[in-house]
Amino acid sequence: MAENTSDDATAIGLELNGFLDVSVVGAAIYGIAVLLCIVATFWVAGRGRIRFEPRKFVYSVTLFILLGATGEAFLNSMWDIVFGWPLWEYRLYPAHGGDISLFFPMIWGIFGTYSYLRDQVVGGMHLGGGPLSMVVIGAEAILLELSVNMPYGAIFGDYILSYTPANLGPFSHYSWLQFIPFYAAIAVATLKLTEVQEIAQYRHMRATLLLYVIGTLSFGTL
Numbered sequence: 001m002a003e004n005t006s007d008d009a010t011a012i013g014l015e016l017n018g019f020l021d022v023s024v025v026g027a028a029i030y031g032i033a034v035l036l037c038i039v040a041t042f043w044v045a046g047r048g049r050i051r052f053e054p055r056k057f058v059y060s061v062t063l064f065i066l067l068g069a070t071g072e073a074f075l076n077s078m079w080d081i082v083f084g085w086p087l088w089e090y091r092l093y094p095a096h097g098g099d100i101s102l103f104f105p106m107i108w109g110i111f112g113t114y115s116y117l118r119d120q121v122v123g124g125m126h127l128g129g130g131p132l133s134m135v136v137i138g139a140e141a142i143l144l145e146l147s148v149n150m151p152y153g154a155i156f157g158d159y160i161l162s163y164t165p166a167n168l169g170p171f172s173h174y175s176w177l178q179f180i181p182f183y184a185a186i187a188v189a190t191l192k193l194t195e196v197q198e199i200a201q202y203r204h205m206r207a208t209l210l211l212y213v214i215g216t217l218s219f220g221t222l
Contacts, residue, residue: 018157031106064112138180
């Protein structure tokens with residue numbers, strides 16, 4: 001049976017002392033600022049040569065949001081049922097027993113936007129690259145999560161979510177190593193489903209997204 005390896009945040013030197021209270025407006029502004037930083041970073045990295053495809057962007061980011069939130073709700077609730085403790089607990093407007101946040105469109109929208117821009121600037125993740133490409137993408141996701149969660153903690157004095165497994169040393173409550181396969185699975189699913197829509201020239205995009213939303217609602221994520 002898996003063991004709960006959580007440590008108290010203050011025990012590993014992560015006592016948080018923010019200077020702003022958490023609010024809907026504050027969290028929204030923070031999310032927008034993060035998105036602008038990501039766009040600016042890729043704009044500079046790509047020397048301004050980012051090919052923006054509105055339908056592909058909307059489709060892939062929406063998929064990331066729906067698959068990410070549904071995956072979180074399923075994985076965390078199943079883990080809790082089997083092992084008796086959750087893998088994480090959302091602190092930012094939690095829902096679904098802390099498995100997800102009401103801000104999940106912003107949270108997973110950040111990851112989806114990063115993935116889309118990465119594909120435009122440095123090339124997408126090709127499955128032909130094998131497990132190594134998935135590990136690289138997952139490792140990038142951990143760095144992105146740390147770059148989002150740590151400044152949030154410094155500003156608001158709390159976590160967006162707090163992870164239970166302590167396998168990243170002093171960064172354990174901000175992210176976890178198991179995020180690599182979890183994020184990679186979502187990235188692969190989004191990539192393959194987007195490829196299908198590209199072949200169909202996005203003729204059924206709205207109907208397909210509606211189907212995914214209905215599936216998410218049926219699962220009870222929202």
